[in-house]
Amino acid sequence: MEGEEESSAGAMIDEIYSNGGDAKRNRPIISGEALDIEAYASLYSGRTKITRLLFIADRCENRQMQMEAYRMAYDEIKKGENTQLYREVVQKIDGRLGPQYGLDLVWTESVERRADQRKEKLENELNAYRTNLIKESIRMGYNDFGDFYYAHGLLADAFKNYVRTRDYCTTSKHIIHMCLNAILVSIEMGQFTHVTSYVSKAEQTPEALDPVTVAKLRCAAGLAHLEAKKYKLAARKFLETGAELGNNYTEVIAPQDVATYGGLCALASFDRTELKNKVIDNLNFRNFLELVPEVRELIHDFYSSHYASCLDYLGNLKTNLLLDIHLHDHVEMLYNQIRHKALIQYTHPFVSVDLRMMANAFKTSVAGLEKELEALITDNQIQARIDSHNKILYARHADQRNATFQRVLQTGNEFDRDVRAMLLRANLLKHEYNLRASRKP
Numbered sequence: 001m002e003g004e005e006e007s008s009a010g011a012m013i014d015e016i017y018s019n020g021g022d023a024k025r026n027r028p029i030i031s032g033e034a035l036d037i038e039a040y041a042s043l044y045s046g047r048t049k050i051t052r053l054l055f056i057a058d059r060c061e062n063r064q065m066q067m068e069a070y071r072m073a074y075d076e077i078k079k080g081e082n083t084q085l086y087r088e089v090v091q092k093i094d095g096r097l098g099p100q101y102g103l104d105l106v107w108t109e110s111v112e113r114r115a116d117q118r119k120e121k122l123e124n125e126l127n128a129y130r131t132n133l134i135k136e137s138i139r140m141g142y143n144d145f146g147d148f149y150y151a152h153g154l155l156a157d158a159f160k161n162y163v164r165t166r167d168y169c170t171t172s173k174h175i176i177h178m179c180l181n182a183i184l185v186s187i188e189m190g191q192f193t194h195v196t197s198y199v200s201k202a203e204q205t206p207e208a209l210d211p212v213t214v215a216k217l218r219c220a221a222g223l224a225h226l227e228a229k230k231y232k233l234a235a236r237k238f239l240e241t242g243a244e245l246g247n248n249y250t251e252v253i254a255p256q257d258v259a260t261y262g263g264l265c266a267l268a269s270f271d272r273t274e275l276k277n278k279v280i281d282n283l284n285f286r287n288f289l290e291l292v293p294e295v296r297e298l299i300h301d302f303y304s305s306h307y308a309s310c311l312d313y314l315g316n317l318k319t320n321l322l323l324d325i326h327l328h329d330h331v332e333m334l335y336n337q338i339r340h341k342a343l344i345q346y347t348h349p350f351v352s353v354d355l356r357m358m359a360n361a362f363k364t365s366v367a368g369l370e371k372e373l374e375a376l377i378t379d380n381q382i383q384a385r386i387d388s389h390n391k392i393l394y395a396r397h398a399d400q401r402n403a404t405f406q407r408v409l410q411t412g413n414e415f416d417r418d419v420r421a422m423l424l425r426a427n428l429l430k431h432e433y434n435l436r437a438s439r440k441p
Contacts, residue, residue, distance in 0.1 A: 043254035073089055074093065081115060179202035203217060263279070263296075343373065370388065
């Protein structure tokens, strides 16, 4: 047994040295290349494609990428009917893409004229349906109005009309349809409390849920939990998303996003056992991870304690993640939590750790590492103390021998008390004390 322990400990130490960068890794590290706007935009459809492009354009420091995003957003808007958003984009472009990307008054006036005619027609139809009191026709009339307002960017009005169909739903499928529409608009508006509410409502009619719809609802719930910074709950929802999702929800999320959001949330919130059982051994989620190899590799590196490689992947991903419309606000917090978990996981097996070797593994300075460890020790996440002079971290393990003696002593005291109580009761019964007391006048 001792020989086995020594060999395994030796292997672990070799692994730590190699992790610090002293040994070459064969696994390639992705380069921090600029985001391929065209490839990224092709993953999405509908309004989210435009809003994601505009989000990138507003936040990107690379002027070439910014102009490319504006150009693609302009082209995409002209396929629809949202003239208000079109004017805003033209104003942001400000002539920098040439006259062909200027304000097309003929197109805007034509679209707005058709919109007025369409709205009048929808109002007349809905009034007729209300007069005839045909529930199905009224439901479809409100749905048509919701679609109309959504297409023109009037999200609040679209939401109201979609929700109004609730009173006219006659089947479970109608309820699911209403919920999905309400969820879509709520995500666009950033109203994630509505998202949670309508996901819950849709899940109350399981008989009408097909695998694709279930996958959509889990993605929507995952986004709501992510927005609320409930990373563990978000991870669970994304990990439970079925492969049936495919490209069926591109108006909200791409399969690649499921892998990225789910993987990062899991790394930040799961313990080692959960990471193994629910992520690495999850055959269903593996299909999503195959679409984003760098996320798959960083998860495996984290679990295998290859921290230098894991941090390299995270560093290369960061720039593009900051351009993600749902993840950008959470990148710093997720990265900090992942790094803290890595530090805790690194120190856990050892009685003492050389801070110089540890700093090498985490690609940081000894002074910077000391500060990070001090914060974790103060927060009671690492039970240890630091020898600043010799740069060594000493684990503060409990005295097992003393703890065992204390436990034995406590058990003995409890046994003694129980035996005395039983003897007392036996004597009371023997002398019929209770009986005599009950006979007193």
